[in-house]
Amino acid sequence: MVNQRRLIAHVDMDAFFASVEQRDRPDLRGRPVIVGGDGARGVVAAASYEARRYGVRSAMPAARARRLCPHAVFVRARHAHYREVSEAIFEVFAAHAERVEGLSLDEAYLDLGPFDPAILPAAIGRRLKQAVFDATGLTASVGLAGTKLIAKLASDYDKPDGLTWVPDETVQRFLDPLPIRRLPGIGPSTAGRLHDAGIFTVGQLRQGPESLLSQALGRQAGTFRQRAAGIDPRPVDDRRVRRSISQESTFSEDLHELAAIEEVIRTQAAACARRLRERSLYARTVHLKLRSGGFSTLTRSQSLDGYTRNAETVAEAACALARAWAGYQSRIGVRLIGTGVSGLEGQPDPGQIL
Numbered sequence: 001m002v003n004q005r006r007l008i009a010h011v012d013m014d015a016f017f018a019s020v021e022q023r024d025r026p027d028l029r030g031r032p033v034i035v036g037g038d039g040a041r042g043v044v045a046a047a048s049y050e051a052r053r054y055g056v057r058s059a060m061p062a063a064r065a066r067r068l069c070p071h072a073v074f075v076r077a078r079h080a081h082y083r084e085v086s087e088a089i090f091e092v093f094a095a096h097a098e099r100v101e102g103l104s105l106d107e108a109y110l111d112l113g114p115f116d117p118a119i120l121p122a123a124i125g126r127r128l129k130q131a132v133f134d135a136t137g138l139t140a141s142v143g144l145a146g147t148k149l150i151a152k153l154a155s156d157y158d159k160p161d162g163l164t165w166v167p168d169e170t171v172q173r174f175l176d177p178l179p180i181r182r183l184p185g186i187g188p189s190t191a192g193r194l195h196d197a198g199i200f201t202v203g204q205l206r207q208g209p210e211s212l213l214s215q216a217l218g219r220q221a222g223t224f225r226q227r228a229a230g231i232d233p234r235p236v237d238d239r240r241v242r243r244s245i246s247q248e249s250t251f252s253e254d255l256h257e258l259a260a261i262e263e264v265i266r267t268q269a270a271a272c273a274r275r276l277r278e279r280s281l282y283a284r285t286v287h288l289k290l291r292s293g294g295f296s297t298l299t300r301s302q303s304l305d306g307y308t309r310n311a312e313t314v315a316e317a318a319c320a321l322a323r324a325w326a327g328y329q330s331r332i333g334v335r336l337i338g339t340g341v342s343g344l345e346g347q348p349d350p351g352q353i354l
Contacts, residue, residue, distance in 0.1 A: 176203030246340025
């Protein structure tokens with residue numbers, strides 16, 4: 001009889017943007033590739049594993065990446081193309097899983113159904129990886145387990161092109177030696193408090209005295225102790241939708257005119273509206289992000305009276321936020337502009353659609 005425990009996969013494409021570029025341009029294969037602007041103010045969107053060996057990471061200033069890896073090849077990002085490739089990947093996921101919970105363009109949880117003792121989970125994982133490669137020419141790292149938490153940790157265990165299966169009976173053996181930073185939700189500040197308390201591994205967190213954990217973690221102590229024990233009852237949620245959609249642009253020189261800023265916002269708003277229509281979604285809130293030449297960042301948002309996927313409605317709300325900001329500035333200088341929408345809904349009440 002089939003065991004009703006579920007087999008969960010976490011699939012993470014390997015250096016997705018950079019791998020797409022290496023796939024499309026054979027001359028880049030085996031070379032350090034950095035996706036993103038290579039100007040003085042550019043930012044790394046993605047780095048191939050060849051570039052990561054030199055310490056290059058996403059979100060790093062391009063100038064620093066150039067210093068770390070001077071022989072890297074910089075490639076301009078092609079986000080529309082990456083979305084097309086992502087759609088092909090998710091078609092593979094849908095063909096192999098009962099439910100798919102997308103996390104980003106290149107990452108998802110898959111509910112592969114009940115455990116079947118007649119089929120080895122590793123064999124299922126190999127078939128999934130091969131199907132992704134056959135459809136796209138790209139490699140993925142796959143973690144398999146009985147919970148989302150362990151599957152996600154497993155997918156990162158043997159990157160790139162890895163496959164790690166963690167049976168229930170080996171979960172603690174897998175978790176205990178891991179550094180506490182590997183647990184979701186533990187950032188540098190929390191890790192620092194735990195280190196001060198003498199807790200460095202997941203096993204030490206799981207076995208630590210309750211009084212010590214409460215002092216370091218506060219009300220979250222019980223939650224983190226559960227994670228350290230591998231407990232995660234969350235199902236794969238195929239109803240999950242993206243919480244926001246946004247577009248950003250970084251400029252080699254500051255923009256000093258409000259008209260130029262509004263022109264960029266309108267272009268970004270049109271792109272956001274197009275993506276809303278492609279996903280059959282509507283948005284309730286409009287966001288604006290502005291970063292100055294001195295790297296200070298301002299974020300503002302405006303809730304609408306209803307839901308929209310109209311480019312002009314999004315643009316007018318974002319431009320109004322920009323005008324309000326500019327009214328308080330003696331001098332305008334902007335190096336980055338981001339326009340986005342959130343409060344996404346698939347089927348709002350018809351009376352609420354703007």
